[in-house]
Amino acid sequence: MRTVRFDSRDHYRNKVYPSPFHSRQKELNGLKEWSRWFDYLSVPAYTCPTMEYFSGRNTCGVFDITPMVKHLVSGPDALAYMNRLVTRDVAKIKPGRVGYAVWCTDEGQVIDDGTIFHLREGVYRLCSQEHQIDWMMINANGFDVNIIEDTHDVAGLALQGPTSCATLKRMGLTGIEDLTPFGLRYFDLDGIELMVSRTGYTGDLGYELWIDAGYAELLWDRVFAAGELHQIQPMGSDALEMLRIEAGFILAGADFMPAQHTVRPTHTRSPFELGLGWLVDFKKPVFNGRRALLAEKENGSRYALVKLDIEGNKPADSSYVYSSTNKNIGWITSAMWSPSAKKNIALATVETPHGAVGEEMLVEIYYQRELKWSRVKAKARVVKDAFFDPPRRRQTPPADW
Amino acid sequence: MTDTIIIGGGHNGLVCAAYLAKAGHKVTVLEARDKVGGAAVTREFAPGFKVSACAHLLYLLDEGIQKELALASHGLSMAATDLATMAMDEQGQHIRISGARIEGANVTDADQAAMTEYHRYMSRFAAVLGGLNNRVPPRLGTSTGKDLRSLARLGWNIRKMGKHDMRDFLRITGINVYDVLQEEFDNELLKGALSVDGVLGSFLGTRSNNSVFCALHRMSQGGRYSLPEGGMGAVSNAIAAAATQYGAEIRTSSPVKRLLLDFDQVSGVELENGEQLMAKTVVSSADPKTTFNQLLGPQHLEAGFANKIKHLRSRGCVAKLHLALDSLPVFTGLGETQSGNRLLIAPSMNYVERAFNHAKYGEYSEHPVIEITLPSIHDDSVAPQGQHVLSANVQWAPTDLKMGWAEAKHGFTEAVIDVIARYAPDIRSSILHTEMLTPEDIEQQFLIGGGHWHHVELAMDQFLMMRPVPGAAQYASPVDGLWLCGAGSHPGGGVMGCAGRNAANAILKTNRG
Numbered sequence: 001m002r003t004v005r006f007d008s009r010d011h012y013r014n015k016v017y018p019s020p021f022h023s024r025q026k027e028l029n030g031l032k033e034w035s036r037w038f039d040y041l042s043v044p045a046y047t048c049p050t051m052e053y054f055s056g057r058n059t060c061g062v063f064d065i066t067p068m069v070k071h072l073v074s075g076p077d078a079l080a081y082m083n084r085l086v087t088r089d090v091a092k093i094k095p096g097r098v099g100y101a102v103w104c105t106d107e108g109q110v111i112d113d114g115t116i117f118h119l120r121e122g123v124y125r126l127c128s129q130e131h132q133i134d135w136m137m138i139n140a141n142g143f144d145v146n147i148i149e150d151t152h153d154v155a156g157l158a159l160q161g162p163t164s165c166a167t168l169k170r171m172g173l174t175g176i177e178d179l180t181p182f183g184l185r186y187f188d189l190d191g192i193e194l195m196v197s198r199t200g201y202t203g204d205l206g207y208e209l210w211i212d213a214g215y216a217e218l219l220w221d222r223v224f225a226a227g228e229l230h231q232i233q234p235m236g237s238d239a240l241e242m243l244r245i246e247a248g249f250i251l252a253g254a255d256f257m258p259a260q261h262t263v264r265p266t267h268t269r270s271p272f273e274l275g276l277g278w279l280v281d282f283k284k285p286v287f288n289g290r291r292a293l294l295a296e297k298e299n300g301s302r303y304a305l306v307k308l309d310i311e312g313n314k315p316a317d318s319s320y321v322y323s324s325t326n327k328n329i330g331w332i333t334s335a336m337w338s339p340s341a342k343k344n345i346a347l348a349t350v351e352t353p354h355g356a357v358g359e360e361m362l363v364e365i366y367y368q369r370e371l372k373w374s375r376v377k378a379k380a381r382v383v384k385d386a387f388f389d390p391p392r393r394r395q396t397p398p399a400d401w
Numbered sequence: 402m403t404d405t406i407i408i409g410g411g412h413n414g415l416v417c418a419a420y421l422a423k424a425g426h427k428v429t430v431l432e433a434r435d436k437v438g439g440a441a442v443t444r445e446f447a448p449g450f451k452v453s454a455c456a457h458l459l460y461l462l463d464e465g466i467q468k469e470l471a472l473a474s475h476g477l478s479m480a481a482t483d484l485a486t487m488a489m490d491e492q493g494q495h496i497r498i499s500g501a502r503i504e505g506a507n508v509t510d511a512d513q514a515a516m517t518e519y520h521r522y523m524s525r526f527a528a529v530l531g532g533l534n535n536r537v538p539p540r541l542g543t544s545t546g547k548d549l550r551s552l553a554r555l556g557w558n559i560r561k562m563g564k565h566d567m568r569d570f571l572r573i574t575g576i577n578v579y580d581v582l583q584e585e586f587d588n589e590l591l592k593g594a595l596s597v598d599g600v601l602g603s604f605l606g607t608r609s610n611n612s613v614f615c616a617l618h619r620m621s622q623g624g625r626y627s628l629p630e631g632g633m634g635a636v637s638n639a640i641a642a643a644a645t646q647y648g649a650e651i652r653t654s655s656p657v658k659r660l661l662l663d664f665d666q667v668s669g670v671e672l673e674n675g676e677q678l679m680a681k682t683v684v685s686s687a688d689p690k691t692t693f694n695q696l697l698g699p700q701h702l703e704a705g706f707a708n709k710i711k712h713l714r715s716r717g718c719v720a721k722l723h724l725a726l727d728s729l730p731v732f733t734g735l736g737e738t739q740s741g742n743r744l745l746i747a748p749s750m751n752y753v754e755r756a757f758n759h760a761k762y763g764e765y766s767e768h769p770v771i772e773i774t775l776p777s778i779h780d781d782s783v784a785p786q787g788q789h790v791l792s793a794n795v796q797w798a799p800t801d802l803k804m805g806w807a808e809a810k811h812g813f814t815e816a817v818i819d820v821i822a823r824y825a826p827d828i829r830s831s832i833l834h835t836e837m838l839t840p841e842d843i844e845q846q847f848l849i850g851g852g853h854w855h856h857v858e859l860a861m862d863q864f865l866m867m868r869p870v871p872g873a874a875q876y877a878s879p880v881d882g883l884w885l886c887g888a889g890s891h892p893g894g895g896v897m898g899c900a901g902r903n904a905a906n907a908i909l910k911t912n913r914g
């Protein structure tokens with residue numbers, strides 16, 4: 001499938017498409033279960049989520065990121081456009097670099113988060129969690145830019161884990177080991193342009209591979225062939241979910257409601273409330289939400305997003321959070337037992353002024369044993385750093401495995 | 402260096418300048434044209450013939466402003482006051498409407514009774530609306546005491562009308578003038594004329610919602626029609642004189658090209674000739690689309706706000722016809738003394754609605770609604786002795802005519818004169834000169850984007866705290882240092898002055914801290 005042609009009048013008949021990797025996924029999908037990720041079929045788990053999770057931490061795992069919404073922004077005003085759109089200073093993302101970003105409504109409420117790839121001088125790819133083309137077109141008013149959504153034209157594979165670099169080296173990507181975190185580089189794969197970025201959603205050593213959708217299978221086959229000796233495994237979205245929570249990454253729709261999908265105005269979140277204040281650069285004269293965020297900075301935020309280290313081993317999914325004096329102050333948005341950190345971890349939203357690093361809280365966990373429900377109020381502590389943050393994530397060149 | 406630059410010397414810009422100067426600000430007004438006044442201006446359109454080139458009837462000008470700026474002492478006087486509205490009939494069976502009183506051959510007691518009641522409640526509702534004209538609108542979605550009190554006052558003013566009137570107020574302001582008049586009256590000619598109040602100047606038909614609201618707006622300052630001596634320009638000139646006396650500097654032929662920014666704040670303006678003038682406060686009386694899209698540039702705004710500005714409704718629909726006449730035209734069945742009134746060609750509500758239909762599809766109406774004044778009957782200064790000026794607002798003539806105005810203008814002009822000639826059969830023989838200003842001409846000559854009477858459509862969703870859009874409805878724009886003071890702001894267009902004064906008050910309050 002290619003970029004949706006709205007004049008074809010057919011796009012609405014099909015809602016979910018096979019990914020360009022589908023033929024390969026189908027062979028490996030032992031559980032025969034499929035989920036929907038926007039326009040595409042996605043694999044929740046090929047065999048066992050936990051095993052797939054461990055491939056991401058101990059060897060390397062492959063996850064299909066084609067469904068991620070992708071846009072190309074180019075033209076004389078591309079930088080100015082991007083800078084008005086997102087809260088951070090895009091001028092600091094040099095060609096060949098990638099940056100994480102959020103963008104807001106005028107009210108300073110987060111619409112979505114995503115990554116900006118500075119593909120070539122003045123040409124940007126914006127990957128987002130949600131469909132954004134409407135908002136991006138609205139934002140084009142007054143700018144000399146070309147904007148296209150090219151989600152369907154580009155196939156993407158995330159290759160994550162300690163042996164990912166070795167796999168790519170074996171694949172013939174000479175010099176890949178020199179790529180620093182958040183760098184991107186182009187390679188030749190049998191005459192086809194392959195873009196590789198050292199990015200990912202796992203908080204580990206890892207890469208994302210981008211190729212014209214017509215060559216998706218070629219890429220898949222080459223990656224798996226090269227990875228065989230490095231214990232490569234296909235990875236489903238369940239495993240990725242565990243990896244991202246351990247890394248402390250937030251997910252739109254899970255840890256916050258995208259502002260444009262929110263009906264009740266108080267249910268949106270600002271970057272500050274998501275712990276993303278570092279992405280807000282007031283040194284830019286204008287960006288969406290700037291005035292509101294300046295005011296928020298002065299007057300204070302309503303919520304804080306915190307990482308919790310919880311006592312015990314019962315995952316705190318959907319739990320209420322209480323202050324040490326037993327006042328209900330928030331709720332858990334993502335939770336798991338972390339096999340790598342060996343901790344019971346969670347992301348939570350709490351009302352300010354709660355949420356300071358080190359603050360003790362209580363989490364009310366309901367859990368089931370052989371269908372019998374029990375409840376425990378577990379002690380929890382707000383921690384600062386990612387739950388799992390191995391040095392190899394940043395090491396360049398990565399160690400050879 | 403001046404403290405404040407005002408872009409545009411229309412009457413609102415001048416009022417704002419006068420109040421700011423009066424309060425001690427150093428103010429410079431920059432007007433693009435060679436004369437002040439904007440759409441409230443008198444121009445010579447043929448040798449010896451002068452006309453109010455856009456607005457011709459004065460019915461909204463705020464009394465407080467007239468007094469506070471002592472406009473009479475600056476030369477403002479009325480050539481005529483309390484003009485009646487004549488609902489024109491081709492056969493000469495006209496109806497004279499003066500306040501609640503109606504007279505005419507076919508007017509029944511029932512018509513009069515209905516009119517008395519209609520006038521009573523419309524005046525009452527209009528007064529509630531008018532009570533807001535001199536207020537800076539409250540902000541939406543805030544909980545500051547001031548904003549809440551302001552909203553509460555509006556609620557209270559509605560509530561204290563009593564149960565019956567309150568219910569009717571809430572009911573009819575949301576519906577359309579056709580249904581309301583249909584409920585009250587039987588007389589087609591009377592209904593036709595009254596329905597015009599709901600649509601004149603707006604891109605609405607009689608059956609469109611907001612038309613009752615527009616009628617109330619028209620009556621919100623009392624609803625009495627006057628003609629200023631020397632034409633509408635006399636109003637602007639008097640305000641300019643007051644402003645100058647308070648120390649404001651007014652520069653004509655000084656079109657502003659763009660706003661200058663210092664980081665995130667407005668720091669001044671650049672003129673078309675390249676000259677830069679710096680000021681901490683810049684107030685624009687140009688329409689909101691011109692101000693934000695052309696003078697500032699949408700890229701300097703946050704996208705949500707810019708998008709709201711982009712989608713403001715501002716399609717103009719009124720053309721202006723000026724005739725220089727060799728003699729006073731004779732309207733069938735209308736004595737000379739009555740010809741000096743406000744003459745309305747709108748014989749029925751269906752006529753009005755049909756005239757609107759064309760505009761919806763980008764065509765002009767060959768049978769438009771026409772509002773005629775003959776100011777020379779009351780004012781010797783506008784035409785040579787014995788000769789006359791006819792000034793007419795003609796609706797509907799959409800700005801974005803499918804055919805293009807260059808091609809259509811002649812045919813349209815002839816069609817309009819033909820319609821007038823049905824009421825004044827000999828008029829063509831006395832025409833010395835004709836000037837037709839299409840909305841496109843108005844856009845170009847008066848620098849109003851879309852050529853819209855109110856700069857942007859006057860409607861409940863573009864009124865009060867939503868005028869022109871939330872985020873700029875308290876005259877301050879989202880860009881620090883940039884303010885609005887024209888018809889695009891609350892309480893809208895017409896020669897009123899309230900937007901200019903409210904803006905000045907808001908600026909003074911902010912600068913006082």
Ligand SMILES: Cc1cc2nc3c(=O)[nH]c(=O)nc-3n(C[C@H](O)[C@H](O)[C@H](O)COP(=O)(O)OP(=O)(O)OC[C@H]3O[C@@H](n4cnc5c(N)ncnc54)[C@H](O)[C@@H]3O)c2cc1C
Binds near residue numbers: 410658
């Ligand atoms: C055809 C028509 C008939 C009307 N009839 C009536 C009527 O009978 N009675 C009535 O009360 N109202 C009438 N109105 C409405 C009334 O004329 C306007 O609403 C009112 O005059 C607006 O005043 P303003 O000062 O807000 O804006 P304007 O009068 O539009 O003033 C804005 C000023 O800004 C100037 N300007 C714009 N851009 C620039 C720039 N870049 N640099 C410098 N200067 C700039 C313009 O030249 C203009 O002088 C009519 C309007 C129209 C179009």
